[in-house]
């Protein structure tokens with residue numbers, strides 16, 4: 257697992273632990289503490305572990321996997337990517353089970369276009385996830401595809417590493433430079449929550465003076481929409497374990513699976 261960076265990740269980890277128990281599977285869980293070197297080491301540990309039959313990974317970044325995937329293949333251990341894709345190496349993993357992050361970005365852009373349709377200015381700031389992660393890269397791509405079509409200009413974009421703390425710090429720094437912002441796109445809920453705190457402390461009314469859209473749709477996002485501080489949340493489904501364990505069983509039975517099994521998700525508005 258990547259680590260424990262927020263509500264989405266907690267739900268994702270719970271899905272794997274609870275479903276393993278329900279299915280009578282032995283789950284060995286390695287927390288990479290959001291450190292790529294640690295995640296590679298954990299992967300190697302599972303390759304060496306004779307008790308491990310299948311390796312499931314939520315990759316912190318899209319690159320850095322060539323060698324461990326070769327080693328897993330040589331050891332005859334099927335690999336399943338969960339949650340996040342990687343670059344290339346399709347012949348070295350069974351399947352990727354996770355969201356279309358580009359589509360999530362497109363949905364967020366369409367939502368921001370709708371929110372700003374009557375606004376003469378359409379300056380939007382983007383709080384980005386950890387650099388090199390598929391959701392950070394792909395949500396940014398998708399958001400630009402749709403947002404720029406309705407005249408939105410992204411005037412600030414910076415990583416805030418999925419966290420409330422950094423989301424607030426980055427937004428505070430931007431607000432010190434300018435308050436000419438009409439929308440903020442948080443690539444996850446936690447960074448949007450940080451932006452909401454910063455806006456309030458700067459005397460701006462979140463979801464009114466500045467519109468906010470985030471991705472994940474965790475329970476806290478629904479609370480923020482009920483509180484009237486978040487305009488909308490694009491769902492990213494964390495409950496992937498049932499599909500992943502099904503794929504693991506199929507892989508051990510020698511079945512061929514599609515290289516990508518998209519997870520099911522929607523969007524929710526205030």
Ligand code: AHR
Pocket residue numbers: 261262264265339340391418443444445471472492
């Ligand atoms: O890979 C999914 C992303 O990882 C979620 O959107 C984010 O909250 C988590 O850190």
